[in-house]
Amino acid sequence: MIKGSYALITGATKGIGRSIANALAKVGCHLILSARTEKDLRALKDDLLSSFPRVKIEYVVADCKEQLQVRHLASRAADLFPEINILVNNVGMFKPGGFLEEEEQALTEHLAVNLLCTHYLAVFFGRKMCAKGRGHVFNIGSIAGKTPFVKAASYSVTKFAVHGLTAILRQEFGIHGVKVTEIIPGSTYTSSWEGVAIPEEKFVAADDIAKAVITCLTLSAGANVDEIVVRPLDEKV
Numbered sequence: 640m641i642k643g644s645y646a647l648i649t650g651a652t653k654g655i656g657r658s659i660a661n662a663l664a665k666v667g668c669h670l671i672l673s674a675r676t677e678k679d680l681r682a683l684k685d686d687l688l689s690s691f692p693r694v695k696i697e698y699v700v701a702d703c704k705e706q707l708q709v710r711h712l713a714s715r716a717a718d719l720f721p722e723i724n725i726l727v728n729n730v731g732m733f734k735p736g737g738f739l740e741e742e743e744q745a746l747t748e749h750l751a752v753n754l755l756c757t758h759y760l761a762v763f764f765g766r767k768m769c770a771k772g773r774g775h776v777f778n779i780g781s782i783a784g785k786t787p788f789v790k791a792a793s794y795s796v797t798k799f800a801v802h803g804l805t806a807i808l809r810q811e812f813g814i815h816g817v818k819v820t821e822i823i824p825g826s827t828y829t830s831s832w833e834g835v836a837i838p839e840e841k842f843v844a845a846d847d848i849a850k851a852v853i854t855c856l857t858l859s860a861g862a863n864v865d866e867i868v869v870r871p872l873d874e875k876v
Contacts, residue, residue: 641856642667645720647764649703649712649756650730652679654829655779655845659727660687662849668725669695671716675702695720703730703756704748713763722771723764727852728757729779738792746793753797754804761808761819769815776812777852778805780823782870809865818863820855824848825870843869 646663650656651672660670664687674680680698687696697719701712716723732752734745761776768774783791784798802821809819827843847869855864 641853644668644724645671645722646725646727647671647673647716647723647760648727648729649673649701649760651698652676652683655824655827655848656727656729657683658845658849659729659852661690662846662853663725664691664694664696666853667691667694669720670697671719671723672696672698673701673703673712673716673730674698675700704732704751706751706755706759709756709759713760717764717767722767724768724774725777725856726760726764726768726774727777727779728760729777730756731779731781733791733794735790735794736792737789741793746796749793749797750800753794754800757801758804761804765808765812765817768817769812772816774812775818775820775856776808777855778808778819778821779848780805780821780866782823782825782868784823785868805866809863813863816860818855820864821866822848822851823866823868825868827869841871841873843871 646668648656648660651660652674660672664670672680672683677700684696684698699712699715701708703709730752732749757778765776778801780801781798783795784802787795805819805821812819824843827845829845851867
């Protein structure tokens with residue numbers, strides 16, 4: 640039963656995260672939203688409450704590059720809601736560049752946001768979910784975690800790591816009744832693609848990823864979706 644569940648969404652104010660927040664609120668989930676900018680979080684909270692006044696919505700400001708802020712996010716979320724049934728590890732960092740041209744700290748920063756934050760929150764809330772015998776963790780991966788891109792070197796490496804992390808979490812959590820799913824988008828139309836010459840309809844829509852999350856949450860208790868790959872129909876995009 641999705642209605643009445645409690646969800647934490649990182650990277651909630653834009654693109655895929657925003658679509659997932661809207662979709663979960665629509666089906667009656669109470670939400671904790673997280674992102675770096677309080678103004679954006681406040682605006683999203685107001686927008687969601689205007690459409691879905693019966694849901695509870697809180698937010699926590701956190702820069703997921705900083706491990707101390709990730710830890711604060713976890714403890715604050717645990718204080719705000721009686722439990723977190725649904726964790727959506729959506730926050731991500733993407734800076735294009737190959738290893739020979741990237742800034743020295745690029746890999747470290749990608750690791751912090753794309754992997755270490757995901758790992759910490761999954762383990763922190765996974766322990767609580769496993770103790771209760773229920774819950775669902777979603778890690779938003781990338782097609783770059785299956786097919787690496789030279790011009791997105793650090794991003795590809797860290798998304799490969801997310802793919803491996805998710806597989807291990809699935810094995811550990813599953814025996815306790817907790818589901819773990821990786822959603823793996825290809826090129827998805829978000830603000831980072833605005834202004835390109837490719838028509839918007841050629842991309843995967845952010846709402847498509849949100850629909851995938853909702854679909855996974857509606858399956859029977861014994862069924863787990865290991866991963867969903869969502870690519871543009873035109874593979875050149």
